[in-house]
Amino acid sequence: MAHIEVFKERCIGSGNCTEIASRYFSLDASGTVMLGHSSVAEGDYGQVKLAVEACPVLAVQVHDED
Secondary structure (H helix, E strand, O other): OEEEEEOHHHOOOOOHHHHHOOOOEEEOOOOOEEEOOOEEOHHHHHHHHHHHHOOOOOOEEEEEOO
């Protein structure tokens, strides 16, 4: 299973992650990324990976846990 890490101090509120994987990411009232689920369901890994890659400031990362 994979898990998501968020670096709120890096977030600029572009919203790319929320557009791609809204089950896992949202923006708070100030426009900072919030995490909905930290563990990635097996079938959602590709979608989360795309959301991570779309972040222009690397504010979100996904880690494989083997």
